Amino acid sequence: MDGRELLQFCSNDYLGLANHPKLIAAMQDTAAQFGVGGGASHLVCGHSSYHHQLEERLAKITGRDRALLFSTGYMANLGTVTALLGKGDHILEDRLNHASLLDAGLLSGARFQRFQHNDMADLERRLRKLPADGNRLIVVDAVFSMDGDMAPLAELAALAQKYNAWLMADDAHGFGVLGESGAGCAEFFGLSQQELPVLMGTLGKGIGSFGAFVAGSEALIETLIQFARPYIYTTAMPPAVAAATIAGLNLLSEEPWRRQHLQELIGYFREQAQAFALPLMPSNTAIQPLLIGDEQAAMALSAALEQRGILVSAIRPPTVPVGSSRLRITLSAAHSKADIDCLLAALVEVLAA
Template sequence: MNRPDLLDGLAHATAERRQQGLYRQLAAVQRAAPGRAVIDGRQYLLFASNDYLGLAHHPLLIRRLRDAAEQGVGAGAAHLVSGHHREHARLEAMLAEWTGRERALLFSSGIMANLGVMQALLDRPGTRQASLCVQDKLNHASLIDGARASGATLRRYPHGDVAAAARQLESAPEAPALLATDGVFSMDGDLAPLPELAALCERQGATLMVDDAHGLGVLGPEGGGSLAAAGLSQAQAPVLMGTLGKALGTAGAFVAGSAALIDGLVQFARSFIYTTALPPALASATCTAIELVRQESWRREHLAALIARFRHGAAQLDLPLMDSPTPIQPLRLGSSHAVLEASQMLRDTGFLVGAIRPPTVPAGQARLRITLSAAHQPDDVDRLLDALARIPHPSDTCAN
């Protein structure tokens, strides 16, 4: 039988990716400190982390995790078997209260949460009409993959274009519809027009879902996220997904909303039902992280000052910085090869900055994804700006 070999096909695709400058590689961090990382014995200033509030190395979180682990490490089972521990329940209650929702449900990761929500809401076997899922084109991959896996009709509107989203909803007026968007877009750092999208969903009878992975802890009163910053209630934004491994400094994810939503997810979200629960000790540490986020507003204030300092310095240097008010500060360089070269130049001078290339971003829009943290100091930002001033960028090319 002359059947094509799947592993050969994968190897060929990998080789093509390497040739195109799109090959991805792992770098093992030996040791980390707030705003720093050590790789192969060398310390770097770290501007490639989502630890926005500098909590991942907080001594109180470390101590709480260690103390809780004395009672056991793993949960031992899925939540619905025997894996739902007291610390899980406490964390869910804290997340619900913090985000102004009736209830919350823990998932092992943001991808698993988005897959579970999409499958539970959109997969409607036996119904006459498929569900409709309308999404921003720059949404996180997990939202797009979740809609595709659910079997719903997926339509994507140009980034931030509320009028285009309206046309897509109007094209199927009788279909049950979900409009899903990032709150903060992970590769551009800008904000979704949440009040306008909420108003659109109310007019159209659609359900609004917000993935707030990069807004939670950073935006809004007490760090309540992009929905809190926009002043949107549970009724206006019925489905909220947030992650715990970014501003909160731990790991995992949750979905928050009405009691009916959470009850339904427990029954039908396969990525919740069929996986082992998060370690209870991690849930305990996350409870402490939420307390710190809500009480220590100075972290957000310090981070906002660093963002303003960086953007001011970048403007003085005429760097092609994208428009972002958040810790995600993308520097668009265009080609994958230019971004790889710039990332390596920064690494040679002691900085770790993410080189983001297609297919994560559209072709021709490769960028350095610079992320700031409350763990940084003003001098760290100034040193980064000095290093960025020495790398080639599109205006240099045009000048030549």
């Protein structure tokens, strides 16, 4: 960065796959064969054999009937919610949902409510008051991107069944990381397609490539193909990206040590941070926010860390509520315990200054 080498703790490359030789080779080889661009939208002539293979792999990994590729997670959320809901329907979202989900809810035309973060009593109270007519969709982040905590998906699934609602989970920060095989939140919580009918995941975080997908039933995917405008009216991801993603999915099973190592680092970091009395927020995922509060103080701490060779971005309003500015530390399987020790030493130093 500006000629300096920094130790980075703010990327979403949770498994350290973005620079893996197998992903690089897959992208290079496929670009040599198919070229650089996607060429057209999926429904015109942009859907290659690599896209098809990738969708089949994603469906199998997540235990769903089918999967559909989107160019970004933002587009996947926007396309899915607006395809499923309209005027006369109801959408209930966690207050801390990602901006793309909040935007999707507002754009859908459905009656939009936000329940208190991970508060099942508040959600049930709102569900109980809904009129009988119209479709109902409960939408949450599986792992909340700024706090790092997880949604209680099993409880949410039970409420969805009780009140005749669909449940959608944005697994952007869980896919590839959560679950015994890295299949994400559905595997972690043991939720079937019926219990969690709408599953979105991204491919540019745990998998190390780019793009997103929605997985679910045959009816869901056919509905999205016909009505999800961000899918229909945009160029498909390049086939080379799809090929690199397939290589990333292969590594989920070939190199399980990455998930194991990441979990060990998370435990080690939290244990050491507690010993140093660092103000960590409660999280058992790779996202480890350090709550600072004041916006200027968070920016100053980020700058002080950068001077010491550590790159950690400060997150401030409007991304997070006023008074909750933080250093959003993210861990990766590419880190070592020595890297964690280096980060901890720098944090202790700048917080004491």
